[in-house]
Amino acid sequence: MWLNASCLLEFQIPVPSPFLLKLRPRSGRNQWIAREEYILSPSAPVNEFTDMFGNLCQRLVAPAGNFSVRTSVYVETADSSDTAPNAPFIEVQQLPDDTLPFLYPSRYCESDRFTEMAASLVRGYSSGYDQCTAIVEYVRNTIEYTPGAGQQIISATELNQLSAGVCRDMAHLGIACCRALSIPSRMVVGYLEGLVPMDLHAWFEVYVGNRWYTLDPTQADMNGGRIAIAYGRDAADVAIFSQFGNPVELLNMKVTVEQMSGPNY
Template structure:
């Protein structure tokens, strides 16, 4: 299937401000980028680099006053994410080197605090994919999904105590529990077709049976096209914009995702 997605951000900048952006998805996995646009207004020089997680990042200095960023992309992607009940656990000594950073505790995924809880949640499940499914079921049944209510980033421990959270918070909890079982898990931010209310979305992926699989406790199934923008250990690694210096005002953010028959000419 083909999706067209766009993000339009408007800012009021008090003084010239360095920004680090992360708004360009890459081809790979289950997505192919056929066309994209990236417009800064007013136009300013930007430098692009690839970070240590493989994300495309842009550096620039936003001028004082009104400043906007508009990105759009045409993507060929799957209509649903793959599922693989029974897919086996990969022992740590057999994991690829690039997956190892996703085993450690991180700022918002304190996996060292979830060993007993993760073992209890997954008791009786086959090691691997079925353990991750049990974790997602636990989160879906015990944490109330409250989209639009999470302005402050909270950790896995905090969302588990609070019993409610946004997609980002629920992904943190899933990641922490997977890592507690020695399953590499990474945070993903991107677009999801049909998300209500429409916004950028977060989910997580776990490395099982020699590949990454998608898990999302906010959705009842894995239907709907997804476009991954960035990957990291947790939300701290994948902010779509990071400012340095004086605070700036985000006036608005408009996210749109829809199906199309094919890439634009």
């Protein structure tokens, strides 16, 4: 399917402020970027680089006053995410080198604290994908999904105590449990067609059966086109914007995702 996704960020900035943005999706195995727009108002010089996870990052200094970032992208993607019951666990010594950073505990995914819990959740399940789906079911059934309520990032350990969180927090818990089983797990932020309420969305991917598979504790099924914008170990790596120095005010954020017949060249 073809999707047109857009994101608008509007800020009030007291003094010129450095920003790091991650708002440009890349073409890959699961998505093809046909066209995109990226508009800064007022315009500012931008330096783009690729971070250690392959994300396209934009550095700039936003001028004082009203400042906006508007992005739009036309993407060809699948109308649902692949599933793979019985996809096998890959032993650590057989894993590709680029999956290894997603085995370690990270700031918001303290996998070293979930060894016993993860083992109990997957008892009786085949090693690999089936264990991951058991963890997703646990997160979905025990954590209340409260979209729009999470301004402060919380870790997997904190969420397990609070029992309510946003998509980002639920992904943290799923990732931590999967990593506790030595299954590489990474966080993804992007767009999801049909998400209610519409916003940028977070989910996670696991590496089993020699490839990455999408998992999402907030959704009852894997239907809907997805556009991945950024990948990382946890929310600290996939923030769509990071601002440094004197605090700025985010006045408005608007996200849209529409199914299209194809890009209008």
